Amino acid sequence: MSRIGKLPIEIPKGVTINVSNGNVVVKGPMGELSQQIHDIVVTADDNKIILSRPSESIRHKSLHGLYRALISNMVVGVSKGYTIEQELVGVGYKADAKGQMLELSLGYSHQILFELPKEIIVTTRQERRANPIITLKSADKQLIGHVAAKIRSLRPPEPYKGKGIKFVGEVLRRKAGKSASTSAAAK
Numbered sequence: 001m002s003r004i005g006k007l008p009i010e011i012p013k014g015v016t017i018n019v020s021n022g023n024v025v026v027k028g029p030m031g032e033l034s035q036q037i038h039d040i041v042v043t044a045d046d047n048k049i050i051l052s053r054p055s056e057s058i059r060h061k062s063l064h065g066l067y068r069a070l071i072s073n074m075v076v077g078v079s080k081g082y083t084i085e086q087e088l089v090g091v092g093y094k095a096d097a098k099g100q101m102l103e104l105s106l107g108y109s110h111q112i113l114f115e116l117p118k119e120i121i122v123t124t125r126q127e128r129r130a131n132p133i134i135t136l137k138s139a140d141k142q143l144i145g146h147v148a149a150k151i152r153s154l155r156p157p158e159p160y161k162g163k164g165i166k167f168v169g170e171v172l173r174r175k176a177g178k179s180a181s182t183s184a185a186a187k
Contacts, residue, residue, distance in 0.1 A: 005064030009049040012079045017044045028078030030139040077139035084148045088132045090163040095124045095132045106155040
């Protein structure tokens with residue numbers, strides 16, 4: 001029983017859905033996304049999308065919830081869009097957006113140039129006495145999450161001082177550093 005798969009997807013105003021030959025195309029103010037669907041029946045009514053599975057096999061049950069979540073993410077993406085903010089924590093860490101290129105200074109001996117896909121809009125901001133912030137905006141949730149993970153992997157946060165690239169609002173587990181032993185100092 002897929003509780004997620006059974007839920008209907010509400011279609012907001014300004015969003016159109018086209019289902020043909022196992023391909024779902026969603027168009028809205030933020031752009032157009034498409035997803036290939038296998039083994040699941042998709043029906044689009046006037047303002048709802050309903051997914052149903054042909055059998056109760058394990059494969060069909062797993063695909064039912066998956067495709068419902070993917071189509072729901074597409075509908076939200078083309079109507080509202082997705083935003084991810086990342087913070088650069090560290091002395092001298094900088095970020096600068098030049099079109100689809102993100103230029104990062106992360107404490108290495110060289111600058112890192114990161115090319116972004118055309119579907120993603122990037123902006124950077126730096127206030128005085130604050131960490132630089134990278135803001136990514138896109139209609140595609142999968143793509144923006146993948147790009148954000150790639151950027152974070154360039155300098156993941158370390159557990160002692162917390163330096164690195166982290167998501168805004170992310171809570172990091174911190175470790176205690178080495179402490180001097182009192183018995184060694186007494187000798």
